[in-house]
Amino acid sequence: MADTQRSKAALLALLADNTSGDIGAQDARDFLVSTFPATTSEKTNAHDVVDADSVILVDYAGAVTIRTMTDQVTDGRIFTVKDESGAASSNNITITTEASETIDGAATYVISTDDGHVTLVSDGTNLFVIASG
Numbered sequence: 001m002a003d004t005q006r007s008k009a010a011l012l013a014l015l016a017d018n019t020s021g022d023i024g025a026q027d028a029r030d031f032l033v034s035t036f037p038a039t040t041s042e043k044t045n046a047h048d049v050v051d052a053d054s055v056i057l058v059d060y061a062g063a064v065t066i067r068t069m070t071d072q073v074t075d076g077r078i079f080t081v082k083d084e085s086g087a088a089s090s091n092n093i094t095i096t097t098e099a100s101e102t103i104d105g106a107a108t109y110v111i112s113t114d115d116g117h118v119t120l121v122s123d124g125t126n127l128f129v130i131a132s133g
Helices: 008-015 025-035
Strands: 040-043 055-058 064-068 078-083 093-097 108-111 117-122 127-132
Touching: 055 064, 078 093, 108 117
Parallel strands: 040 055, 055 078, 064 093
Antiparallel strands: 078 117, 093 108, 117 127
């Protein structure tokens, strides 16, 4: 059976009371797919992070700037930026913020290794690196 995105109302109705044991494995998978959709977007130039971005693949042989907008720095927000082109060592991927937010205390974060990546999480005010390579 394929995973199905369900409306919030349908999920809440199903999950409100499981004393009857009606929630099966597929229901749990649908819940995860609906609640935590992993979307991948491929970028070939500058990009402003939007709600739909969870994984941003940069496939470009030139320098690229990924900007995190202030309204995207919400508590618990997680996203990953990945060099897909293998050209970051000669053309860096720079992640910036829109305003006074910081990334691990700095104004920018630079991916400068081929095939490099960074995963960032927000505390509602600033962004923090939770994984990189």
